[in-house]
Amino acid sequence: MLSSTQPVTAWETYRQEFPTLERTTYLNTCSLGPLSQRSRAAMERFMATWEHYGASAWYQTWLGECAALRANFEQLINAPAGSVALAHSISSALSVVASCYPYTERSRIVTTALDFPTIPYQWLVKPGVEVVILPSEDHIQVPLEQWAAAIDDCTALVATSHVLFTSGYIQPVAELACLAHAAGAHILVDGYQAAGQLSVDVQALDVDYYLSGGLKWLLGGPGIVELYVRPELVQQLEPTITGWFAHSTMFNFDAEHFAYADDARRFELGTPALAAVHAAKAGIDLLLEIGVSAVRAREVELVCDLVDRAQEAGLPLKIPPKLEEHAGIVMFPAPDASGAVKALKQQGIIVDHRPGHVRVSPYFYNMPEENEQVIAALKPLILGR
Ligand SMILES: Cc1ncc(COP(=O)(O)O)c(C=O)c1O
Structure with a gap:
């Protein structure tokens, strides 16, 4: 508990937004961001409008809330209006x-073995598509030369993550975009592990698609993601997996004619999960209020502190070599990672595991004392002493 005689920092004030943090040492944002009081309040507002307005809630507030979420994400990633679905x-x-491409002259997709598997899966199941999955020698990153050798004039799309969920490595997205565009390919970036904890400027990065969502660092819970599409591509692409939310005049209910919306809504499908829309908007509001550059500065301090403590304790680490390439995911090689995560849970410390590793992910609301706790608890579990 905070003592009234101690000065309360801004970070401690934001910490009070998250009741979970009173009960546990929560260092698992890269799996699931904790529920904030404002996301809870937003979902309660959603339920109140549902009860009060019934179906007319769509017109009274819900469509407006969807538009506000799209606009919030646009602001967060410096995207123009109308570019987010x-x-x-x-x-x-x-x-x-994936449904926008014919895979005829350009039938190659380039991704990596360190990406979240749902990226390659999308194309592995498509007949006639060649999926190049770049291996990683150090299991931390894939060097640019490997990308350059794989991206060619048969490549339709480079599809990869901004931050790798397996190592916390911040990929050089602007350089990857240059490589893709020089070969005439497009680039899609999965920013689920990046947006919120890193400043993202899709125009400066020059990417064609950028994805993120509430689940993790955007603090909005499961059920909704946002997709940015470069405005020039919005006009050209015609998804063949679609739904009525992609129609230019969806409320005309014209079953016989399909006409794509002029903006990025043409990439939408059907009714979104409205509770999730409310929670996600509140999450992004909080990050916009704090400012993502302040969040990143705090994250660098916490990651540095965690790594220093781990090294002092003699714990093995699998991390990017440079701090400026390291986001808020710290991997500890561990012989029994799932056992270690269970043992930590019994001590009230919540982290996660991925094959062969304990994964610890501090965020702005964590405190150095929590780093100290997790290292003290991990030491005997990993080193056996
Ligand atoms: C980088 C990344 N992409 C995608 C996902 C999940 O994708 P989906 O929203 O399809 O479950 C995760 C984890 O949940 C992830 O870490």
Whole structure:
């Protein structure tokens, strides 16, 4: 508990937004961001409008809330108005994007073995598509030379993550976009592990697609993701997986004619999860209020502190070599990672595991004392002493 005699920092004030943090040492944002009081209040507002207005809630507030979420995400990633669509998951957004390509002259997709598997899965199941999955020697990153050798004039799309969920490595997205465009290919970036904890400027990065959602660093819970599409592409692409939300005049209910919306809504499918829309908007509001550059500065301090403590304790680490390439995911090689995660849970410390590793992910609301706790608890579990 905070003592009234101690000065309360801004970070401690934001910490009070998250009741979970009173009960546990929560270092697992890269799996699931904790529920904030404002996301809870937003979902309660959603339920109140549902009860009060019934179906007319769509026109009274809900369509407006969807538009506000699209606009919030546009602001967060410096995207122009009308360039963001809502989707139900990263996988469903990928399926709509994937449906835009004919895979004739350009039938190659380039991705990596370190990407979240739902990216390659999307194309592995498509007949006639060659999926190049770049291996990683150090299991942390894929060097640019490997990308350059794989992206060619048969490549339709480079599809990869901004931050790799397996290592916390921040990929050089602007350089990858240059490589893709020089070969005449497009680039799609999954920013689920990046937006919120890193400043993202899709125009400066020069990407064609950028995805993220509430689940993790955007603090909005499951059920909704956002898809940015470069405005020039919005006009050219015609998804063949679609729904009535993609129609230019959806409320005309014209079953015989389909006409794509002029803006990124043409990438949408059907009714979004409205509770999730409310929670997700509140999450982005909080990040816009704090400012993502302040969040990143705090994240660098916490990651640095965690790594220093781990090294002092003699714990093995699998992390990017440079701090400026390291986001808020810290991987500890561990012989029994799932056992270690269970043992930590019994001590009230929530982290996660991925094959062969304990994964610890601090965020702005965590405190150095929590880093100290997790390292003290991990030491005997990993080193056996
Ligand atoms: C980088 C990344 N992409 C995608 C996903 C999940 O995608 P979906 O929304 O389809 O479940 C995750 C994890 O949940 C992830 O870490």
